[in-house]
Amino acid sequence: MDSFDSLEVCVLASSSKANATLVGTGRTRILVDCGLSLRELGRRLASIGSSPAEISAIVLTHEHSDHIKGLPRFLKHHPVPLFMTEGTWEEVNEYLGASASLCEVVDVESEFSVGDLGLLPFAVQHDARQPVGYTVSFGGLTLGIATDLGHVTEEIKRRLEGMDALIIESNHDPELLREAPYPWVLKRRIEGAYGHLSNTQAGELLEHLSLRDYARLQVVIAAHVSENSNCPELALETLREHWNRSCRGYQPVFAAAGSKAPTELFCIRSIVEMFDDERYGVSK
Numbered sequence: 086m087d088s089f090d091s092l093e094v095c096v097l098a099s100s101s102k103a104n105a106t107l108v109g110t111g112r113t114r115i116l117v118d119c120g121l122s123l124r125e126l127g128r129r130l131a132s133i134g135s136s137p138a139e140i141s142a143i144v145l146t147h148e149h150s151d152h153i154k155g156l157p158r159f160l161k162h163h164p165v166p167l168f169m170t171e172g173t174w175e176e177v178n179e180y181l182g183a184s185a186s187l188c189e190v191v192d193v194e195s196e197f198s199v200g201d202l203g204l205l206p207f208a209v210q211h212d213a214r215q216p217v218g219y220t221v222s223f224g225g226l227t228l229g230i231a232t233d234l235g236h237v238t239e240e241i242k243r244r245l246e247g248m249d250a251l252i253i254e255s256n257h258d259p260e261l262l263r264e265a266p267y268p269w270v271l272k273r274r275i276e277g278a279y280g281h282l283s284n285t286q287a288g289e290l291l292e293h294l295s296l297r298d299y300a301r302l303q304v305v306i307a308a309h310v311s312e313n314s315n316c317p318e319l320a321l322e323t324l325r326e327h328w329n330r331s332c333r334g335y336q337p338v339f340a341a342a343g344s345k346a347p348t349e350l351f352c353i354r355s356i357v358e359m360f361d362d363e364r365y366g367v368s369k
């Protein structure tokens with residue numbers, strides 16, 4: 086496969102401890118969030134044939150520590166532009182010290198580009214200053230990233246329609262959350278309107294999206310899956326169950342991101358192109 090034609094995505098880590106996702110093309114590679122230590126990030130990037138030196142920018146979803154705690158060291162060794170909303174900037178600029186000069190503030194609903202990637206931040210409902218999700222586009226392909234959201238708004242649904250790949254939060258199972266070893270106040274936060282999506286809420290969002298454009302979505306990655314109040318199998322089972330209600334037999338690839346190892350590196354290509362390759366026998 087020619088990587089210059091595909092949109093690459095690999096969730097390097099996803100949990101309440103650390104979050105980082107690699108998104109790229111054959112020419113540009115960026116990180117969405119930087120919650121891993123530089124050493125661990127390097128180890129995980131190496132496992133998919135990449136390295137921190139290849140990263141040309143970082144975009145942030147919000148300021149919670151599981152999304153930013155690897156930043157100071159990363160930026161000290163690899164000073165790349167760092168994109169975020171104004172509210173996130175207000176929360177992180179002191180933490181970044183001298184590296185704060187690398188920050189670039191972006192407007193919600195305003196597209197910007199890094200190399201050959203187009204990025205559009207959209208508002209999500211989460212207990213941070215100005216949190217966002219992103220759609221990332223390249224050559225007619227689009228990836229939607231929606232984690233850390235307490236509930237799904239009409240705007241979020243609209244933004245995620247027609248994606249080729251989707252990273253969707255599927256944080257907890259409400260019953261397991263009730264039994265989890267958390268203080269009551271934390272449980273209230275997680276399941277509240279500005280906390281995290283349950284498996285069922287994620288499933289309902291996916292069902293809505295499948296009704297709109299079921300044959301385009303190639304990869305669905307469940308993310309921010311709780312280690313105490315969920316498990317990857319349960320998250321995926323719920324997503325599949327909702328998908329199957331309206332998919333008319335078409336199945337994308339389902340994967341769950343976790344805290345201990347990266348997902349595989351998914352290379353998303355245009356479905357029309359894939360069919361052409363098959364027909365003419367040039368699929369690699």
Ligand SMILES: [Zn+2]
Pocket residue numbers: 100101104149151152233309
């Ligand atoms: Zn988080």
Ligand SMILES: [Zn+2]
Pocket residue numbers: 147149211213233
């Ligand atoms: Zn958060």
